[in-house]
Amino acid sequence: MALNIFSNPMNSFVIFLLMLLSYSLPNEVLGRSATLPKSDVELIEFALNLEYLEADYFLNGALGHGLDVVAPNLTGGGPPPIGARIAHLGPLVRDVILQFGLQEVGHLRAIKSTVRGFPRPLLNISSETFGQIIDNAFAFDPYANDINYLIATYVIPYVGLNGYVGANPLLQSVTAKKLVAGLLAAESGQDAVVRAMLYERRYEIVIPYGVTVAEFTDRISALRNKLGRDGLKDEGLVVPKELGAEGKVTGNILSLNKDSLGYPRTPPEILRIVYATGNESVPGGFYPKGANGTIARSYLEH
Ligand SMILES: *[C@@H]1O[C@H](CO)[C@@H](O)[C@H](O)[C@H]1NC(C)=O
Ligand SMILES: *[C@@H]1O[C@H](CO)[C@@H](O)[C@H](O)[C@H]1NC(C)=O
Ligand SMILES: *[C@@H]1O[C@H](CO)[C@@H](O)[C@H](O)[C@H]1NC(C)=O
Ligand SMILES: *[C@@H]1O[C@H](CO)[C@@H](O)[C@H](O)[C@H]1NC(C)=O
Numbered sequence: 001m002a003l004n005i006f007s008n009p010m011n012s013f014v015i016f017l018l019m020l021l022s023y024s025l026p027n028e029v030l031g032r033s034a035t036l037p038k039s040d041v042e043l044i045e046f047a048l049n050l051e052y053l054e055a056d057y058f059l060n061g062a063l064g065h066g067l068d069v070v071a072p073n074l075t076g077g078g079p080p081p082i083g084a085r086i087a088h089l090g091p092l093v094r095d096v097i098l099q100f101g102l103q104e105v106g107h108l109r110a111i112k113s114t115v116r117g118f119p120r121p122l123l124n125i126s127s128e129t130f131g132q133i134i135d136n137a138f139a140f141d142p143y144a145n146d147i148n149y150l151i152a153t154y155v156i157p158y159v160g161l162n163g164y165v166g167a168n169p170l171l172q173s174v175t176a177k178k179l180v181a182g183l184l185a186a187e188s189g190q191d192a193v194v195r196a197m198l199y200e201r202r203y204e205i206v207i208p209y210g211v212t213v214a215e216f217t218d219r220i221s222a223l224r225n226k227l228g229r230d231g232l233k234d235e236g237l238v239v240p241k242e243l244g245a246e247g248k249v250t251g252n253i254l255s256l257n258k259d260s261l262g263y264p265r266t267p268p269e270i271l272r273i274v275y276a277t278g279n280e281s282v283p284g285g286f287y288p289k290g291a292n293g294t295i296a297r298s299y300l301e302h
Helices: 009-024 038-063 091-112 127-134 146-153 156-170 174-200 213-228 267-274 294-300
Strands: none
Touching: 038 091, 038 146, 038 156, 038 174, 038 267, 038 294, 091 146, 091 174, 127 146, 127 213, 146 156, 146 174, 146 213, 156 174, 156 267, 213 267, 267 294
16 A cells, blocks of 8 residues: 555655656756657758758769668658669769768668658659759759769758758757757768869869859859749859958858858748749659658648
């Protein structure tokens, strides 16, 4: 009888107080696995769409096969990507891109061990899609050579970076903030590596397009600003002085705002860009059937 602590009203009161206290303590202090607020789950799941795209684009570019071979249990059974190919790369670029691809495997594992997520959505990474995202006017074969692959890569981690800068102030939990800070660091690093490699070759003419690498990056950035429909958040490698660091230089190795901070983008802005439609309710581009998760689906289903 004395074993039943609930039989004593005083004991029940103490238990009630302990419960209240435990609810007000962070999960980390209590050492139990965290339950994330719904809004954190939704923001992290939104990012999963971009991480799937990066994983399959980089792994296929470097190896000729993607997640289905490298980490099949991370695909969640989603369909194989359309138009994925091995790229004709020299040893340096292939080495770097393989590292990026394997980094994305880690990102997918980290995201999926934090939130339930969803299977890989249908991806279209064909040269026709890159044509839409890069210039609107012509097909662009990212898989043809080093410079084309690097130009196409200019398109991808940067948008992820913008999404993480945008999501960060909205996150509630320590767990989500830790994950997103780590992802932001990695995407920014990838973007910086690609921009630095392109910057060295900025005055080179890209065959057969007859424009320099710098002009290419300007066009891509201008198109993303247009599709995103929220002003200037994307800058090429060589810019008018007003856009350079402290308004003093035209070289623009990183795309940053007037205080040299990364630009944020919201989920609808990102969808407008990766769908290449300028409309978060009209799928296309890399995601022929749309991105998945509560946030992306909310623009598609009404
Ligand atoms: C996927 O499989 C690898 C081993 O092949 C394992 O280490 C990893 O934990 C698995 N990941 C998931 C999310 O099941
Ligand atoms: C989205 O994810 C759900 C699981 O969360 C899955 O049932 C559904 O088929 C997915 N939709 C698309 C279009 O990939
Ligand atoms: C992939 O995207 C391109 C560009 O939108 C399109 O022309 C092509 O038909 C798509 N491929 C498939 C199999 O849907
Ligand atoms: C986006 O597409 C939806 C669905 O087709 C349409 O109702 C809406 O007007 C479009 N928005 C813009 C800004 O074009």
